[in-house]
Amino acid sequence: MNSLHQYLLFSALLFSVGLAGALTRRNAILVLIGVELMLNAANLNFIAFWRYGPNPEALTGIMFVIFSIAIAAAEAAVGLALIISIYRHYKTTNVDEVNELKG
Amino acid sequence: MSPVFAMLAAMTLASAIAAMSFRKLVHSALSMILTFSGLASIYLHLNAQFVGLVQVLVYVGAVAILVVFAILLTRDSTRDSSVRSLAQSWLTGLLVAGAVFGTLATAIIGSRALDRALPQAAEITVKKIGEQLMTRYIIPLEVIALLLTAAMIGAVIIAMREKERK
Numbered sequence: 001m002n003s004l005h006q007y008l009l010f011s012a013l014l015f016s017v018g019l020a021g022a023l024t025r026r027n028a029i030l031v032l033i034g035v036e037l038m039l040n041a042a043n044l045n046f047i048a049f050w051r052y053g054p055n056p057e058a059l060t061g062i063m064f065v066i067f068s069i070a071i072a073a074a075e076a077a078v079g080l081a082l083i084i085s086i087y088r089h090y091k092t093t094n095v096d097e098v099n100e101l102k103g
Numbered sequence: 104m105s106p107v108f109a110m111l112a113a114m115t116l117a118s119a120i121a122a123m124s125f126r127k128l129v130h131s132a133l134s135m136i137l138t139f140s141g142l143a144s145i146y147l148h149l150n151a152q153f154v155g156l157v158q159v160l161v162y163v164g165a166v167a168i169l170v171v172f173a174i175l176l177t178r179d180s181t182r183d184s185s186v187r188s189l190a191q192s193w194l195t196g197l198l199v200a201g202a203v204f205g206t207l208a209t210a211i212i213g214s215r216a217l218d219r220a221l222p223q224a225a226e227i228t229v230k231k232i233g234e235q236l237m238t239r240y241i242i243p244l245e246v247i248a249l250l251l252t253a254a255m256i257g258a259v260i261i262a263m264r265e266k267e268r269k
Contacts, residue, residue: 003221006104007149008211014119016204021123023196024189029173033135036166037119040142043154051149052217055222056225059235063243064152066232069161070247074254076166080173081258087177088265096191102125 007048015041028083028093030074039072107148115141128174136167150224153232 018037025031043065050061087093115138122134139162146155211217236244 003104003108004217004219005211006108006112008217009208010116010210012204012207013116015207016200017116017119017123020197020200022245023199024193025123026189027128029177030123030131031168032225033122035140036135036162037122040139040162044142044145047146047149047151047154049197051151051224052221054222056222056227059227059232061153062227062232063152063240065151066157067240067243067247068152069157070251073161073165074251076169077258078254078261080169081262083173084176084262091176093177095167 004052008045011044011048013039014044019039026094026096028086028095028098029080031078031095032083035079036072036076039068039075043068070090108145108167111141111145111148115145129171132167132170132174135170136163139163139167152229153229 015038018041020034021037022031022034025034027090033068046065046068050056050059053061083093086098090098092098116136118134118141119191122131125131125134133181139158142161143158146152146158
């Protein structure tokens with residue numbers, strides 16, 4: 001097993017930890033933290049592939065990660081604003097209790 | 104496996120697991136900061152210095168502050184975390200995450216396309232990144248600028264206190 005494998009395995013593990021957190025925790029802020037962890041795992045994949053890729057001068061992986069971080073920042077801002085807004089309405093951040101759209 | 108990567112990976116993974124399993128939200132946020140710092144050092148280890156510094160600025164700086172403020176503004180942890188902090192379907196969630204990791208790991212270990220040696224590190228300067236951003240990636244850059252503006256205005260409008268209903 002060479003080192004590209006170890007970076008990808010590490011990022012898969014980080015992704016699964018984030019996914020497990022996003023699926024099992026009840027607090028909306030923790031769900032958002034889990035999503036951020038998953039995004040970071042994907043970014044690490046881009047950087048690892050860029051480092052081991054045949055043409056590192058092209059900078060494609062780096063550019064993708066920079067744009068991805070910018071989008072993640074926007075997503076975090078809107079997500080946390082939504083959580084604050086939900087908290088004002090329902091007085092809770094528990095995702096199990098916000099179920100008015102349930103059929 | 105280089106010892107540097109082993110140490111960074113162990114620290115990042117341990118803090119990620121801690122962030123997802125602490126009961127108190129503030130402890131989770133602090134572990135999350137440690138995870139992001141670990142990832143930034145892994146980027147530095149992978150010779151992507153600019154991305155590592157951007158990670159520190161954006162995640163350890165901005166996103167962590169946002170999360171801490173959101174925790175501050177939504178203080179129901181006294182009521183919530185003492186009872187149960189896991190969702191009703193936590194076992195299913197854990198199984199799904201395990202299955203996802205199993206699938207990814209099988210694909211990664213079985214892949215032969217990944218067997219490649221570490222190439223010579225390219226000289227990546229901020230100047231090059233800036234030139235590329237201003238030439239080849241100028242349209243994505245403008246779109247991102249628009250998206251960020253829209254997201255910030257949207258976040259402010261969503262979180263703005265609504266007027267009292269009569």
